[in-house]
Amino acid sequence: MTSVPDHTPAPDSTSVSDHGTTNDLNELKRLLNQVSDLNAAAALMSWDQETQMPPEAARVRGLQMATLAGLSHELFTAPQIGTLLENAEPGPDETDVALLTVTRRDHAKATRIPTEFVEENARASSEAHHAWIAARENNDFVSFAPHLEKMIDLARRYADHQGFDDHPYDALIDDYEPGMKAAQVRGIFADLRDRTLPLLRRIVAAGDATDYSVLSRRFPATAQREFGLKIAQEAFGLLPGFSRLDESAHPFQTNFSRDDIRVTTRFDEHYFPMSLFGTWHETGHAMYEHGVAARLERTPLSRGASLGVHESQSRMFENLLGRSRPFWQRHFAAFAQAAPEVARGQDAESLYRAVNRVRPDLIRVEADEVTYNFHIMLRFELELALLEGTLSVADLPEAWNARMVEFLGVTPPDDAQGVLQDIHWSSGLIGYFPTYTLGNLLSVQLLEAAKRDPDIAAEVDRAEYGKLREWLVQNVHQYGRSRTPSEITQAATGGPLSADAYVKYLEDKYGDIYGLS
């Protein structure tokens, strides 16, 4: 049969609450459920576009996704929700209090932006995105420059609409890392730079006798997929009942409820770390979303607290666990079975060293644990200078290259491998990059806190993660957005976010690998 044209609509969903909440609060929840469901549909359209959709469908899909985004914004900013947010009484339920706090904040931010600005921004970022693709392909920064100027201008105006106390950057980063300020990032990054740049220099000076050719030995894609997924499921806890793994041009995690999580990866048969660590990275994001409490379902609270906290989970699974010595000791035999050609003449220790190579290089997404954050610090400094007007877009490539030399001692041979390498700025994502490093720092800070429990520490040292996962659900995942990133960090680790744990982790791990003593 073909699908039946359905003239009889289903009824609106209604949210049943057993709390003693007021009618206003219940009606608010009903409307927020609608917005959440619409956003889930939009997210599904996006996942489908990246993983399943036939190519010719792209044009209409773009129109459809624009409609859903517009409807979602229209529903969420409708005066009715504003009135309900003013009138609703939360009662004693902590979750309801958080729901009102967070939703009032979201609503205020959404209604501060005029529709014309939204439209101008969408048009400009679409044009900038296309210009960036061409510019990167042709190594032609000049053709991208006016678009980047426009995106910087829009970012400044966005910040003006939202308002800020100290720095326009505060209004931008707040969208990705609620409550974070440029000044705090600046402090943490300065500390991190001062303490890891000397380490990096010592590593580079130490030289490296490891044979990395093992990384480019052939590992067929289907076998990579099978092994990567097996580890994700059996070691890291990604349950097939609520998840699936697909292939896409760029790996990502998205989800349409805590029980409907989609992870993607990509394969290079002559560079297996891309798919394996990619899969485990996205598995970390997936575990977070699945761990959000069911009571937050279909509300603005039912996703990770911030991009930084999210990245702490993905980096924990990818790097702190997946690139650890106990992990490779435990799983080398299974790896050798899945990839006999790669494993020939290798052992757990040689694989462990191979996947932890430190090498200052040009491209952020392929950077190791030591150099990665320098790529971020560079972008953060340049974003600040562009927003402040102390750096012009025309001078950006030169400033980029100068910092690459300063931090990593490498000079990009062209802008395609330099300032044009990332998609973010072309999509108007300014203030986003720091969350990668904040996530790196938090990942170690959280793991260290969890391992204060000797049972967890003992398990992790055997590459078993059941108790660690329980701790993460308890201390991080379950709260969704009902606690801020800094509340979560403080309560889980006993202190604010800092570079301390991460620096110590790098010194211990790479001191050992590179014999720095």
Add this chain to the structure above:
Amino acid sequence: MTSVPDHTPAPDSTSVSDHGTTNDLNELKRLLNQVSDLNAAAALMSWDQETQMPPEAARVRGLQMATLAGLSHELFTAPQIGTLLENAEPGPDETDVALLTVTRRDHAKATRIPTEFVEENARASSEAHHAWIAARENNDFVSFAPHLEKMIDLARRYADHQGFDDHPYDALIDDYEPGMKAAQVRGIFADLRDRTLPLLRRIVAAGDATDYSVLSRRFPATAQREFGLKIAQEAFGLLPGFSRLDESAHPFQTNFSRDDIRVTTRFDEHYFPMSLFGTWHETGHAMYEHGVAARLERTPLSRGASLGVHESQSRMFENLLGRSRPFWQRHFAAFAQAAPEVARGQDAESLYRAVNRVRPDLIRVEADEVTYNFHIMLRFELELALLEGTLSVADLPEAWNARMVEFLGVTPPDDAQGVLQDIHWSSGLIGYFPTYTLGNLLSVQLLEAAKRDPDIAAEVDRAEYGKLREWLVQNVHQYGRSRTPSEITQAATGGPLSADAYVKYLEDKYGDIYGLS
């Protein structure tokens, strides 16, 4: 990266028109585009549920789909659309005239149904559906009877809300086959029955020496998929750029635009006709949807004219072409290569005969071209009697079995293989069944009309379908819902829908196979 929480919405889509239409018409189109996009998202959610979704996601997905259906109904029945429909001036453009006509009709039907009725209907059909699953499993009609009574009652009340002149059935069938009346179906079916029942009796009396064991020889699922899709693409014209094939429990076709078509099938390694003819059947639906003119995109006109016209396309590809002698002559070699175990000792003629076995049996979905319509006529008569109140639900199984004996000479051993076999009634789909037979009749009537062009006839006799497809696009597909089924039938075939062509087709084909002449 994980997906970015997107606080900045995209702008609403706007429809650009180069016709001399009024502002009201443009605004109407913009709103109809929104409804269409929302329906596309809902359809994607449904496709994903049947083909991709992890199992644990089902509960929340149900809530999300209910929200989207509710929002779509809310948007479409909003007073603003009513006012625009009253005020809009179509101008000289034929498509705009049709858009207003069809949308006014849809809108009137949608607004005639009170929201409470919609909710009651959704609840009742959900309960009836679950009751039906259990009843069929336990062969327990009595437990399903009260639910079926409720669905009959709701169908009567739905008809009362819509209004009708002659028979409540007219209001029901109109949702699936616009403009069709019970009296017309009755006339066509009586004619069909009177002329094919004697044929069926002669076929049964003739006996059958064909060896059908070939149908149950092993054909691995992956090879079935590959061969089925190859034929669908290379012979029938399903282009990979706008379509994909997946597996689902029940085969279906759905689409989210004319360029984004999803076909599904299912596999039995010991009964290959299920997947092959299933794939080609859904390919017929797919070709129809892809053939709808691009100018109707994202409007209520941009899908097939009715379920009957749709079924004419799926049946044409599945049966008139896929079960034809020239088809098997042309493709036997490729089939033998794909399924050497099945083809051993066979030839084109023996395969042709095997896939055209006529056998009166219990189950509709597995019925052949001669007996299939009796399954439909039986259901149509029972639906009429139930609505008229001349048959009670309690007496339904007996009435079912009596007609099975009368038409097909078989008695269901239990209700699971009798009155409980179909999903339709449990979902409130009453008035739907006749469209299957109307589609069968129209398929032959259309093919006969197309073959009046000697070039098309010559191609089809060589199992080439390029010119036939062009004719179908020209005479059927392109119009979408901008012409009614009877307008399409009249213009394409030169007369109204009748059983004539189908009866002659059966007599010729099966007279030859069974040596009746």
